[in-house]
Every structure is written in C-alpha cells, then in structure tokens.
Amino acid sequence: MDLVLLCVFLPLVTMAWGQYGDYYYGPYNYGDNDEWANVYRQGFNFQCPHGQVIVAIRSVFNKKEGSDRLWNYACMPAAQSLGEPTECWWEEINRAGTEWYQTCSNNGLVAGFQSQYFPSVLDREWQFYCCRYSRRCPYSCWLTTEHPGHYGEDMDMMMYTYDHYIRGATTTFSAVDRDRQWKFIVCRMTEYDCPFQNV
8 A cells, every 4th residue: 555655646746846946957869879960070059949948958979070070969858837938049150170168148148059060170160049048047056067078978967856957168179189178157047137138
C-alpha cells in the first residue's frame, strides 16, 4: 500500500518542486546524434522556437576540417512568470580571430546563434539572437567555467537549474590551436518589471 501511495504522490511533488523551486533541467533533446546545426566550414543560423531560450550547447572540434566545430543546441520554454517575448533581434557581429565579450542588450536572453566560417583565420564570427521578456531584469549573474576545458576538446555545456538563463558570453581565441574557449554569462530574471533599460 505504501508503494502505491509513493507512486501517486511522487509525480505531484516533482511537479510542485518544478513550479516553485530550482530543479534539474536535463536530459536535453538535441535530436539525433548525427543532427547538427551546421556542417564544417559552413555558416548556420539556429533559433529556438518562439518563447524558448538556449539551455544547452554541444560541440565537437576537428582540426582536419579547418580547425572548425560542429554545433548543436537545445531549447526549453522560459519560465511562465516571464510571459511571452515582447521583441527579438540579432546582436552585433563578433568578428573572427579576436577575443570578445557580449551580453544581449535591452535585458535580452540568448535564444539563438548565427555563425559564419572564415578560412583565412580558421575561425568563426558570431551573432546572438536575443529576446526580451517585457521589462524583466537580470540579477545574480555569473560566468561559467571555460567550455571546453581545453582548446580542441569536445564541449557540452548545460544549464542544470530552472530559471537560470544565458545572457551572453566571453571568449578567448588561441592563434596556435585555432579554437575558442567560451565562458557563458548566466543570470536569473526578476518576476516583476523594473526600470532599467539596457543592462
């Protein structure tokens, strides 16, 4: 009898925990193992469905393919407390072969990536696709550790808790390895409108 009660109440407790507290996101659905957002040395444009944001990023490096990477992304709906996106846009281009730091302007959250490969520098330029949710503002922001841990390694970055969002990234570029390491800027968002316009 106790086992029956456990089977009945466990899903309810799990659902309540997901609505009111932090909980684990994964596992993520990237699609088939062979399904990537790009092919080597080609540009790509990946956007989450409306109302969803990037929560996981996977990548594999191949020196023989122009020191390029395959990329794949997973999306999940933003918390209901944020409401629907009020506007979405592409940020400025981050140039290939350089280090850069960028957050979504206007308190936006990352909902996509666009990239073009440049064989002259064996690197990519990048743009974030950002979406703003009403006048919600970021707080408790932090940088992840480097992804990948070392140049040339595979990469698998995941958001492990609900209501934490990617707002941008800082990257370093190795002229020797022709690869990048990423630190993602992660924030929580207020559940109320706030007066700040361009944080």
